[in-house]
Amino acid sequence: MTVIECSHLEKRYSGGAGVKDADFTIQENTITGIVGRNGSGKTTLMKTIAGYLKVTGGEISVFGENPFNSLKVSANSMYLDEYTMFSNALTTKDILHHHSRFYPNWDAQLAQRLADYFSIPMRVGTDYLSKGQKNTFYGILGLAARCPLTIFDEPTTGMDASVRKDFYRALLKDYLAHPRTILISSHHLDEIDELIEDLLLIDGGRTVLHLPIEGVKEYAMAVSGPAGEVKNWSAQQDVIAHLEDQGSISTVIVKNHFTAAEKAAAGGLRFTPVSASDLCVYLTRRNIGGIDDVFSNSQHG
Numbered sequence: 001m002t003v004i005e006c007s008h009l010e011k012r013y014s015g016g017a018g019v020k021d022a023d024f025t026i027q028e029n030t031i032t033g034i035v036g037r038n039g040s041g042k043t044t045l046m047k048t049i050a051g052y053l054k055v056t057g058g059e060i061s062v063f064g065e066n067p068f069n070s071l072k073v074s075a076n077s078m079y080l081d082e083y084t085m086f087s088n089a090l091t092t093k094d095i096l097h098h099h100s101r102f103y104p105n106w107d108a109q110l111a112q113r114l115a116d117y118f119s120i121p122m123r124v125g126t127d128y129l130s131k132g133q134k135n136t137f138y139g140i141l142g143l144a145a146r147c148p149l150t151i152f153d154e155p156t157t158g159m160d161a162s163v164r165k166d167f168y169r170a171l172l173k174d175y176l177a178h179p180r181t182i183l184i185s186s187h188h189l190d191e192i193d194e195l196i197e198d199l200l201l202i203d204g205g206r207t208v209l210h211l212p213i214e215g216v217k218e219y220a221m222a223v224s225g226p227a228g229e230v231k232n233w234s235a236q237q238d239v240i241a242h243l244e245d246q247g248s249i250s251t252v253i254v255k256n257h258f259t260a261a262e263k264a265a266a267g268g269l270r271f272t273p274v275s276a277s278d279l280c281v282y283l284t285r286r287n288i289g290g291i292d293d294v295f296s297n298s299q300h301g
């Protein structure tokens, strides 16, 4: 069953577009990683899906309805980010209790066991938790609620490396036991590429890639060799990016459709796989040079 369907979706703010022309569908019981550079529109997209923001163009349907002001969507979804706020009059224990009343699939035992494991203080308001503890607590809420649609916006902000690892492991274990639709945004694709089934890459508010993660890992090849040879060969290819030359050696990133025979026929050229996270970097690179250019073009001195 399709849970989310976006067609030419646009969310424009007064200062410009947060999302423009996003097109994709997400099926029930999948984990999708939403990845993109800062300001690419991940939060805007996820908040629009959760019904927090009203679209300004295109179409969106979540559980068959426009999510904005939809009771069905708010009853069946949960959006969590580091800015999630609760009254400080409520302790973390109270918050767990209130969630148990609101979410029909709430697993109180899981919530308590996770809170104990991650040493979350239970008798204080969320303002008194450290940044990492607060986000871990929100992660626990997202897991224990077992909402049909759970949206984690950068859930591991502030968590230390070992908590991040444990959180993702807990997420995967609980998802396997209780499949539901999960969206998770991250700037660290390397950390979630074993967890997610599909990847949605957005750039400048547009959907750049939406594929199963295995397909993303095979999407491109880095091909290196003597500069002239690479130039001639790549003229016939679907080139994604040219990397900086290393002496007389050039490397291009090309769309991968090669058979073993085609690679062998390419003679002295070397083919190496491109990781999912490197591919995302190449697909969203700006054509304005690198950070070094900021310094080399400096007016100073």
Ligand SMILES: Nc1ncnc2c1ncn2[C@@H]1O[C@H](COP(=O)(O)OP(=O)(O)OP(=O)(O)O)[C@@H](O)[C@H]1O
Pocket (backbone or CB within 6 Å): 013, 014, 015, 016, 017, 018, 019, 036, 037, 038, 039, 040, 041, 042, 043, 044, 045
């Ligand atoms: N409330 C707002 N009012 C006006 N513009 C906004 C607002 N929220 C976001 N934007 C703009 O929309 C664009 C997308 O922002 P968004 O927060 O969705 O990106 P993001 O991919 O989540 O970024 P990051 O990775 O930095 O969290 C940015 O250009 C941002 O400046």
